[in-house]
Amino acid sequence: MVALTAEKQDHNLLSRMAAGDGHGENSAYFDGWKAYEENPFHPIDRPDGVIQMGLAENQLCGDLMRKWVLEHPEASICTAEGVNQFSDIAIFQDYHGLPEFRQAVAKFMEKTRNNKVKFDPDRIVMSGGATGAHETVAFCLANPGDGFLVPTPYYPGFDRDLRWRTGVNLVPVTCHSSNGFKITVEALDAAYENARVPVKGLLITNPSNPLGTTLDRDCLKSLVKFTNDKGIHLIADEIYAATTFGESEFISVAEVIEEIPDCNRDLIHIVYSLSKDMGLPGLRVGIIYSYNNRVVQIARKMSSFGLVSSQTQHLIAKMLSDEDFVDEFIRKSKLRLAERHAELTTGLDGLGIGWLKAGAGLFIWMDLRNLLKTATFDSEMELWRVIVHKVKLNVSPGGSCHCHEPGWFRVCFANMDHQTMETALERIRVFTSQIEEESLKLTKQMAKKKKCWQSSLRLSFKDTRRFEEGFFSPHSPVPPSPLVRAQI
Amino acid sequence: MKQLSTKVTSNAHGQDSSYFLGWEEYEKNPYDEIKNPNGIIQMGLAENQLCFDLIETWLAKNPDAAGLKKEGQSIFKELALFQDYHGLPEFKKALAEFMEEIRGNRVTFDPSKIVLTAGSTSANETLMFCLAEPGDAFLLPTPYYPGFDRDLKWRTGAEIVPIHCSSSNGFQITESALQQAYQQAQKLDLKVKGVLVTNPSNPLGTMLTRRELNLLVDFITSKNIHLISDEIYSGTVFGFEQFVSVMDVLKDKKLENSEVSRRVHVVYSLSKDLGLPGFRVGAIYSNDEMVVSAATKMSSFGLVSSQTQYLLSALLSDKKFTGTYLNENQKRLKIRQKQLVSGLEAAGVTCLKSNAGLFCWVDMRHLLDTNTFEAELELWKKIVYEVKLNISPGSSCHCTEPGWFRVCFANMSEETLDLAMKRLKEYVESTDSRRLISKSSHERIKSLRKRTVSNWVFRVSWTDRVPDER
Numbered sequence: 001m002v003a004l005t006a007e008k009q010d011h012n013l014l015s016r017m018a019a020g021d022g023h024g025e026n027s028a029y030f031d032g033w034k035a036y037e038e039n040p041f042h043p044i045d046r047p048d049g050v051i052q053m054g055l056a057e058n059q060l061c062g063d064l065m066r067k068w069v070l071e072h073p074e075a076s077i078c079t080a081e082g083v084n085q086f087s088d089i090a091i092f093q094d095y096h097g098l099p100e101f102r103q104a105v106a107k108f109m110e111k112t113r114n115n116k117v118k119f120d121p122d123r124i125v126m127s128g129g130a131t132g133a134h135e136t137v138a139f140c141l142a143n144p145g146d147g148f149l150v151p152t153p154y155y156p157g158f159d160r161d162l163r164w165r166t167g168v169n170l171v172p173v174t175c176h177s178s179n180g181f182k183i184t185v186e187a188l189d190a191a192y193e194n195a196r197v198p199v200k201g202l203l204i205t206n207p208s209n210p211l212g213t214t215l216d217r218d219c220l221k222s223l224v225k226f227t228n229d230k231g232i233h234l235i236a237d238e239i240y241a242a243t244t245f246g247e248s249e250f251i252s253v254a255e256v257i258e259e260i261p262d263c264n265r266d267l268i269h270i271v272y273s274l275s276k277d278m279g280l281p282g283l284r285v286g287i288i289y290s291y292n293n294r295v296v297q298i299a300r301k302m303s304s305f306g307l308v309s310s311q312t313q314h315l316i317a318k319m320l321s322d323e324d325f326v327d328e329f330i331r332k333s334k335l336r337l338a339e340r341h342a343e344l345t346t347g348l349d350g351l352g353i354g355w356l357k358a359g360a361g362l363f364i365w366m367d368l369r370n371l372l373k374t375a376t377f378d379s380e381m382e383l384w385r386v387i388v389h390k391v392k393l394n395v396s397p398g399g400s401c402h403c404h405e406p407g408w409f410r411v412c413f414a415n416m417d418h419q420t421m422e423t424a425l426e427r428i429r430v431f432t433s434q435i436e437e438e439s440l441k442l443t444k445q446m447a448k449k450k451k452c453w454q455s456s457l458r459l460s461f462k463d464t465r466r467f468e469e470g471f472f473s474p475h476s477p478v479p480p481s482p483l484v485r486a487q488i
Numbered sequence: 489m490k491q492l493s494t495k496v497t498s499n500a501h502g503q504d505s506s507y508f509l510g511w512e513e514y515e516k517n518p519y520d521e522i523k524n525p526n527g528i529i530q531m532g533l534a535e536n537q538l539c540f541d542l543i544e545t546w547l548a549k550n551p552d553a554a555g556l557k558k559e560g561q562s563i564f565k566e567l568a569l570f571q572d573y574h575g576l577p578e579f580k581k582a583l584a585e586f587m588e589e590i591r592g593n594r595v596t597f598d599p600s601k602i603v604l605t606a607g608s609t610s611a612n613e614t615l616m617f618c619l620a621e622p623g624d625a626f627l628l629p630t631p632y633y634p635g636f637d638r639d640l641k642w643r644t645g646a647e648i649v650p651i652h653c654s655s656s657n658g659f660q661i662t663e664s665a666l667q668q669a670y671q672q673a674q675k676l677d678l679k680v681k682g683v684l685v686t687n688p689s690n691p692l693g694t695m696l697t698r699r700e701l702n703l704l705v706d707f708i709t710s711k712n713i714h715l716i717s718d719e720i721y722s723g724t725v726f727g728f729e730q731f732v733s734v735m736d737v738l739k740d741k742k743l744e745n746s747e748v749s750r751r752v753h754v755v756y757s758l759s760k761d762l763g764l765p766g767f768r769v770g771a772i773y774s775n776d777e778m779v780v781s782a783a784t785k786m787s788s789f790g791l792v793s794s795q796t797q798y799l800l801s802a803l804l805s806d807k808k809f810t811g812t813y814l815n816e817n818q819k820r821l822k823i824r825q826k827q828l829v830s831g832l833e834a835a836g837v838t839c840l841k842s843n844a845g846l847f848c849w850v851d852m853r854h855l856l857d858t859n860t861f862e863a864e865l866e867l868w869k870k871i872v873y874e875v876k877l878n879i880s881p882g883s884s885c886h887c888t889e890p891g892w893f894r895v896c897f898a899n900m901s902e903e904t905l906d907l908a909m910k911r912l913k914e915y916v917e918s919t920d921s922r923r924l925i926s927k928s929s930h931e932r933i934k935s936l937r938k939r940t941v942s943n944w945v946f947r948v949s950w951t952d953r954v955p956d957e958r
Contacts, residue, residue, distance in 0.1 A: 013619070013712070013714070013751065014618060014619060014776075014778055014779065014782070015617060015618055015620055015621050015624075016621065017617055017618070017782070018617070018618035018619070018778060018779065018782035018783075019778065019782075023782070023785040023786075025785060057569060059565075059569065062564075062565035062568065062569075063565070065564060065565065065568060066562050066564045066565050069556065069562065069564045070555075070562055070564075073555065076554065076555065076556070078547045078553070078554035078555070078799060079547075079551070079554050079555055080548065083544050083547055083548070083554075086540065086543070086544055086547070087537065087540040087544070089766055090540065090543075090763065090764045090765075090766050090767065091535055091537060091763065091764075091765055091766055092765075092766040093607075093759075093765040093766050093768070128606055128788075128789050128790035128791060129571075129788075129791070131788050131789055132788075132789045132790055135789050139493060139495055139643055140492060140493055140495065140496050141491070141492060141493060142493055143493045143494055143495075146493075160785075160788075161788075161789075164786075165617055165643070165786070165789075200491075231491065232491075233491070266491070267491070275571075279568060279569070280568045281568070281569060281571040282567055282568050282569055282570040282571050282793070282794030282795070283568060283793050283794060283795060284571070284790075284791050284792075284793050284794075292492075294492060294496060295492065295496065298492075298495070298496040298501070301501045301638075302501075302643070304607075304609050304638070304639075305609060305610045305613055305643075305789065305790055306606045306610065306789055306790035307606060307607070307768050308768075308793070309766070309767050309768050309792070309793035309795070309796045310766030310767060310768075311766070311767055311793065311795060311796050311799070312793045312795060312796065315795070
């Protein structure tokens, strides 16, 4: 009794925010992370461990980064070559940020948008990663109780970043696999009209997490027009801008607004970060880029709560000013992403597993709808638990991304080496063949009883019809791999 | 603009205050020995620039840490990927031990109770989010650091109710002042969630006495509220007296594992002791698991850069370095503070006797035309624009008595400090306020010294220590 009272007292002594679940980490989806942490895969020490395919990290070009850092000791304020700058940098806490840092970041943002648009270094505001950027933008654009429209499926972290401490709501804009999860104006209108809270803005992630798709020019224009017409903000999270590969093209909202003469730019904001494009999540470099002067001013004041370490600003300024390095890095990163993506998708194709055609991001959006017992999220959870605990792959179930339809999974590929990818594919192969065997057994048994409801059980995955249905996003110019046809 | 939140359209960020305006004026016309010798000297910035040579020497002797290497191999790639909000274990361990060392190893800090944040700015805001609902209040003794108005209130919706402290007893916290503040909050219909103190104090530069600390612990016990002790200046104590942390008091009262200890939280940072504000290293230390858990998750909004964690874990793990650094830092601060105090005296100006911090709390009441804040602001403007010194007026720190100013001494060279004092002396001598000090400046200082001594005696009588120089 005494213990209970003490705990109850605890709850009253802390804020509701601290005592509640708003951080989102009590969700069942964290089981996958826990399973990985308890038993992480290692090719030698733990060959049966869980392979982490739930972490969208770009680890493919770490060697290039390391080489540059070793060759440029002056980029560090601690080495003999750079220590003359130590004290100046160590005391620098101006929330405007080092000018050379802002200039280098602006230049990098231009490069990752194929130099089709200019970015003004004075509009660049620092934040504690994109995580901090999103929260700050929400604090600036919305009051507690207001809402942002967000197309589904979306990055699960948004539930925390945009809502937890800000009191802002997320209003889902449902997207369907029938059209490759494209955002339609009809869906936007429906979500806007039916929202039970005042809608202050629309948040898009382009390229998309978890889909990996990019928005085409017309779609972007329609989103700008929609938000402008309603007088609400458009926040474009472009954190995956440089992760396009193959023939996929990334078009930034910055480019599109140049083509809309009467666009109200006070409503346009970009969130960016170096965590994905450069593979530097540990350095916490988040950026808010707003076309609204007042937002820039206030977000800058708020950046006091999450400035980028001046030591890091200095390093990044030097690194991103090395244009030859940056060009080479982006080029190689795209090539390696394309390779690893092809490895995974070719493997999946060979096993008859579908995935949404897309040309960006560090993950694929895998279709396992045919493996669900019923088209429900309970079934999806059940399947997910099997994948985590039996197949030993941590992947992210679509339900955690607020996907409208059960059966989709986000599978990351850029955070592992070739050998680990092979191991993962082998495990999937074993798993699918086991399911096939069981299916065949069941078919034989059922055939004896001649029950026709069995047709609802997918008997074979190598059903070529599924490749034609809705797997080809109208916005991805990447054609199906010729290997797919060959293997069937 | 109704398209933006009220946080944007209001002025709750507090940056229209004179504290920040002085900075702006400095930015427009900054002093430089060679390039701008008539510019404004920055004395409003509590920075510690006295010991960079020690760190730079250490870096030269430690190429692995300096080059982000381990045993000669670059670990840049691993650091670049490290974004775990639990922080680098070796860094938290080193930080905990550094905090212990500063407190004479009398108390222990458990690394698992540390939450890393983006500076103490973020630490204080995060604690507010964890402990207070919008509209709840924290009591703060005045004068206090102007940044608290933004850090504690702006995005959290929390309120600050002042605990009025006066020069009559050296601005110490009294029981009646605490009770009055609590009652005032109730009158305003604000639920009091805790008390927040800065120890050593900003802007006073004094340490809280054991009496005050005991009073605070008893007060929060009886009211069942929190106590946040911002100990960001704990490593800047340069007098003979030891720094007494709230953790010392909990230990002495045998409350270390009690329910009360779970309501006591310490905020720390490396911005002042080590002089590294640019690196954004702050910490919350709490005995309450739920606070640690919630604050750790919130730290996602402002994690410490992994390259910075790595460098500092190596630096702070070197006990030889930390011991030498803390000693030398204290020595240099003491010398520089003495230089400021004598410079002020030569200008006929005294300050609150202090032995910590990077500033002095200067008494310019005798230079005011009238005993009002308007007069204080007038004087401040003259000091900024005519004397060309940026100092912080007491009103920006919510002081209840006009005429006090915070003047920093650790962010400039000896020569610059000399020049600043020269300018001040010239100003005082040339203005009409000379009439106020017309009884030879010698006599005035003599009588002021008497008052200072009696203040000292007054303070000593409240402590249970052997009287010592403060």
